[in-house]
Amino acid sequence: MSGAGGTAVARLLFRASGGIPVDTPRVPAREAARHELSKSMYHENDPNxxxxxxxxxxxxxxxxxxxxxxxxxxxxxxxxxxxxxxxxxxxxxxxxxGTPQRGPRPADALFESGPLDAAEHRTAAAAHASAGRWNQAVQERMRAIVRSLEERALLDPRPGRTADEAAAEAGRTLPAHATRLRAAARQFDDVTYGGRTADQQAYQAVLALDLELESTKPELAGALPGAAG
CATH class of the missing domain: 1.20.5 (Single alpha-helices involved in coiled-coils or other helix-helix interfaces)
Known part of the structure; x- marks a missing residue:
């Protein structure tokens, strides 16, 4: 036996004999060595x-x-x-x-916060526009458009909907505005995910679309021209 453990066992045997070396039987010696080496001082640097x-x-x-x-x-x-x-x-x-966790909802969902009505999104858009925060103004105005269409039952409310999906669905109900709806959704994507910066002109285009849609009625499928009401 060598090292600190061997030295400690040797000291133990030496003390037990009163300073006189003795011959200890093999089994008791092994037990004494095991007991001595089990002390925590010999295992401080052991791996966990x-x-x-x-x-x-x-x-x-x-x-x-x-x-x-x-x-x-x-x-x-x-x-x-x-x-x-x-x-x-x-x-x-x-x-x-560890076990993989379920990811959050899609990052490209149109609405990030809790449910706000169209008026609240319009108020937020106007506040951002007044401060010159055109990116946020465009985002909130696009959200106002989609929320307004949902409130008017022109779109079915659907959590996780993207701006592109909303524009495509609304364009089928309002075909005369389909192109501008797609352009507004593209503007929303550009400033939200594309790293681009909107300006006042971009916001004015989305604002004009929102104001126009407020007074627009949907085209009913199957309606006959000149049909009596």
Whole structure:
């Protein structure tokens, strides 16, 4: 026995004999050494449980790789070894990173905050426009358009709808405004996700569309020209 543990056991045996070396039977000596080496002072720098487990795992993976290198390429033994390696790596990643969490709702949804009515979105748009915050003004005005169409039952309320989807659906009900609706949705996407900057002219175009849509009636499918009311 060598090192700190061996020295400590030697001191223990020396003290037990009153300073006179003695011959201790093998079993009691082994028990005395085990008891001495179990003290925490000899294990302060030992790796923790997680590190020991990972070391064992990678040692096992290394052994599998060594086995795979000696197996015939394409043979059943090599295939089994490779499958075991993939499973071991997947288990290690799952253990280290945890169970994947469900992601948030789509990042390109039109509405980010809680439910606001069209009037509230218009108020927010006007406030941003007054302060020269044209990006936010365009965003809020586009939200006001879609919310207004929902309130008028021209669009079915649907959480997670994007600006492009809203424009496409509204364009089928209001075909005369389909092109401008798509342009407004594209402007919304540009400033929200494309990193572009809106200006007063862009906001005025979306504002004019909103004001015009307020007084626009939908075209009823199947309506006959000149049909009596």
């Amino acid at each position: 449980f997680f590190q020991r487990a990972l070391d064992q795992l990678w040692k096992w993976v290394g052994d599998l790789l060594s086995s795979a290198s000696g197996a015939a390429i394409g043979g059943p033994a090599g295939l089994v070894v490779l499958v075991l390696i993939v499973l071991a790596l997947a288990a290690a990643l799952w253990w280290r990173l």
